[in-house]
Amino acid sequence: MPNTMLAVVKPKAAPGAEIREVKIPGFGRTDVLVRVKVASICGTDLHIYEWDRWAQNRIHPPLIPGHEFCGEVVAYGDEVTSVKEGDFVSAEMHVACGKCLQCRTGEAHICQNVKIIGVDADGAFAEYVVIPESNIWKLDPAIPQEYASILDPLGNAVHTVLAGEIAAKTVAITGCGPIGLFAIAVARAVGAAQVFAIEVNEHRRQIAKEMKADLTIDPSKDNARAIVAERTSGQGADVVLEMAGHPDAIRTAFDIVRRGGRISLLGLTSKPISLNFSEDIIFKGITIQGINGRRMYQTWYQMTALLKAGKLELHPVITDRIAMQDFSKGMERLKTGEASKILVYPNGTK
Numbered sequence: 148m149p150n151t152m153l154a155v156v157k158p159k160a161a162p163g164a165e166i167r168e169v170k171i172p173g174f175g176r177t178d179v180l181v182r183v184k185v186a187s188i189c190g191t192d193l194h195i196y197e198w199d200r201w202a203q204n205r206i207h208p209p210l211i212p213g214h215e216f217c218g219e220v221v222a223y224g225d226e227v228t229s230v231k232e233g234d235f236v237s238a239e240m241h242v243a244c245g246k247c248l249q250c251r252t253g254e255a256h257i258c259q260n261v262k263i264i265g266v267d268a269d270g271a272f273a274e275y276v277v278i279p280e281s282n283i284w285k286l287d288p289a290i291p292q293e294y295a296s297i298l299d300p301l302g303n304a305v306h307t308v309l310a311g312e313i314a315a316k317t318v319a320i321t322g323c324g325p326i327g328l329f330a331i332a333v334a335r336a337v338g339a340a341q342v343f344a345i346e347v348n349e350h351r352r353q354i355a356k357e358m359k360a361d362l363t364i365d366p367s368k369d370n371a372r373a374i375v376a377e378r379t380s381g382q383g384a385d386v387v388l389e390m391a392g393h394p395d396a397i398r399t400a401f402d403i404v405r406r407g408g409r410i411s412l413l414g415l416t417s418k419p420i421s422l423n424f425s426e427d428i429i430f431k432g433i434t435i436q437g438i439n440g441r442r443m444y445q446t447w448y449q450m451t452a453l454l455k456a457g458k459l460e461l462h463p464v465i466t467d468r469i470a471m472q473d474f475s476k477g478m479e480r481l482k483t484g485e486a487s488k489i490l491v492y493p494n495g496t497k
Contacts, residue, residue: 154273155474157210162198166472172269174277176224181236181278185296186216186271188477188489196478213272214240214265217295227280235286237298238278240264241440255443274493284447290454294461297488302441303413304329305450307388310436311409314338319375319384321400322391322414323351325488328464330388331358336458345371345399350485357463366399375403384408394420401427413438464488470495
């Protein structure tokens with residue numbers, strides 16, 4: 148094995164990133180060294196690249212970003228027992244402390260002391276990445292590498308969709324970024340009666356159609372509330388999955404949910420927003436859920452089962468495939484709004 152590798156490095160507290168030759172990371176007795184086959188770009192990576200306010204408050208360069216990937220086990224510590232060389236793996240990149248109340252009561256996905264690989268520690272935009280054995284997820288070789296590299300955001304979609312009853316329900320999704328698009332596939336796979344996709348971006352609405360949403364709505368031009376009411380006999384959507392985090396999208400979510408319905412909130416807001424608690428929540432008797440990450444490891448079993456059963460067609464969401472050397476071009480492409488999931492290949496092949 149060589150001593151060095153190529154990696155995307157955030158070298159300093161400023162916009163941008165560089166491709167650098169760095170040392171292959173060392174690993175401890177309970178760690179696994181993985182050769183990255185495919186990684187994928189997330190909106191979080193764009194925040195880090197652009198060095199916005201969130202990144203300035205969270206990231207401590209130098210850092211190798213990247214928290215969505217799949218790869219092959221090449222080495223491991225002497226206390227590792229669950230994997231062997233050559234195993235095809237991905238990983239849950241939220242590393243829980245295992246000691247707080249949440250971790251000890253089955254809610255490690257909202258650990259008080261969580262650290263994220265690719266955000267708080269070096270990640271997967273590199274030829275090799277180190278993962279704690281406890282976070283490794285072994286994969287069936289039949290799962291395509293492209294799908295294996297996007298399990299992190301797919302898991303967010305699975306967690307959001309399956310946070311309540313979904314079969315035979317009318318589902319509306321506000322915000323059709325990659326996670327919202329994945330949620331269309333998941334909702335259909337588990338028996339949703341109708342799926343509405345609400346999105347201002349024309350490119351994303353087109354992909355939503357390819358993902359077989361029953362209806363796409365442009366809320367900047369169309370009356371989403373009236374359209375959903377018409378398609379649901381005046382009731383509104385049973386379930387609304389809010390994936391945008393934009394105040395207008397959140398407003399739409401509360402407008403279109405039926406009385407007694409469910410709103411599951413995954414999209415992150417950049418600032419506080421106002422709601423009419425009496426009219427929007429209390430009088431309607433709705434259930435509101437905050438969704439964070441993936442349930443460890445219930446969500447992983449659920450999405451693996453759906454993939455192995457061939458229930459999910461995700462390829463329309465994958466719009467770009469680039470060599471790691473072209474990482475900066477990929478980030479510029481993402482900013483155009485015309486790309487969804489961008490896959491990154493460390494070895495330059497596709």
